[in-house]
Amino acid sequence: ETGVTQSPTHLIKTRGQQVTLRCSSQSGHNTVSWYQQALGQGPQFIFQYYREEENGRGNFPPRFSGLQFPNYSSELNVNALELDDSALYLCASSLGRGGDTQYFGPGTRLTVL
Amino acid sequence: DAKTTQPPSMDCAEGRAANLPCNHSTISGNEYVYWYRQIHSQGPQYIIHGLKNNETNEMASLIITEDRKSSTLILPHATLRDTAVYYCIVRVNFGNEKLTFGTGTRLTIIP
Numbered sequence: 001e002t003g004v005t006q007s008p009t010h011l012i013k014t015r016g017q018q019v020t021l022r023c024s025s026q027s028g029h030n031t032v033s034w035y036q037q038a039l040g041q042g043p044q045f046i047f048q049y050y051r052e053e054e055n056g057r058g059n060f061p062p063r064f065s066g067l068q069f070p071n072y073s074s075e076l077n078v079n080a081l082e083l084d085d086s087a088l089y090l091c092a093s094s095l096g097r098g099g100d101t102q103y104f105g106p107g108t109r110l111t112v113l
Numbered sequence: 114d115a116k117t118t119q120p121p122s123m124d125c126a127e128g129r130a131a132n133l134p135c136n137h138s139t140i141s142g143n144e145y146v147y148w149y150r151q152i153h154s155q156g157p158q159y160i161i162h163g164l165k166n167n168e169t170n171e172m173a174s175l176i177i178t179e180d181r182k183s184s185t186l187i188l189p190h191a192t193l194r195d196t197a198v199y200y201c202i203v204r205v206n207f208g209n210e211k212l213t214f215g216t217g218t219r220l221t222i223i224p
Binding site: 004006033035041042043044045048056058088090092100101102103104105106107109 | 147149154155156157158159162200206211212213214215216217
């Protein structure tokens with residue numbers, strides 16, 4: 001059984017740029033949730049995808065967008081990067097429409113300069 | 114906002130049982146108690162969850178009080194690798210219910 005993987009591990013961008021983060025869900029899982037974790041804080045929910053459709057969204061602006069592909073992998077896109085977007089970005093996969101246990105990947109550390 | 118209250122930090126001697134408390138006095142009847150832990154800068158690791166009965170797996174035991182207003186996560190024989198931030202979360206198990214993390218308990222295992 002393959003766990004949740006994320007790429008890249010680390011990323012450095014400058015303010016105003018755009019970034020794409022990737023997540024491969026655990027084998028057999030069809031739901032992916034994305035979280036942002038600022039330094040010293042708990043993860044904050046960004047949005048969730050179930051079978052390629054958005055299935056819930058947290059309090060994040062529209063410049064945070066996502067996709068889920070037929071193989072249930074997912075992308076998180078952030079446009080017009082701001083300094084406060086510097087954080088650990090986590091994805092979690094689960095089976096079913098969001099109600100099952102979520103299993104997290106190792107995260108992508110994004111630094112915006 | 115998180116629906117749980119946890120002490121910000123705890124210490125435990127290596128080899129002893131670590132007992133991490135969590136208060137969730139406003140928990141609803143259909144909400145489960147979940148525990149995750151996060152070792153420095155890694156993704157959160159699922160530990161255990163339960164509704165009202167006590168639960169045990171290879172990692173830990175979860176004791177939920179009869180009124181469900183509080184719970185305790187027990188790591189029976191703590192090792193240095195158990196040093197982490199432990200999060201107690203309540204959520205329903207249907208729909209698009211997200212995980213709402215609080216600030217957790219920073220558990221330090223002392224050699």
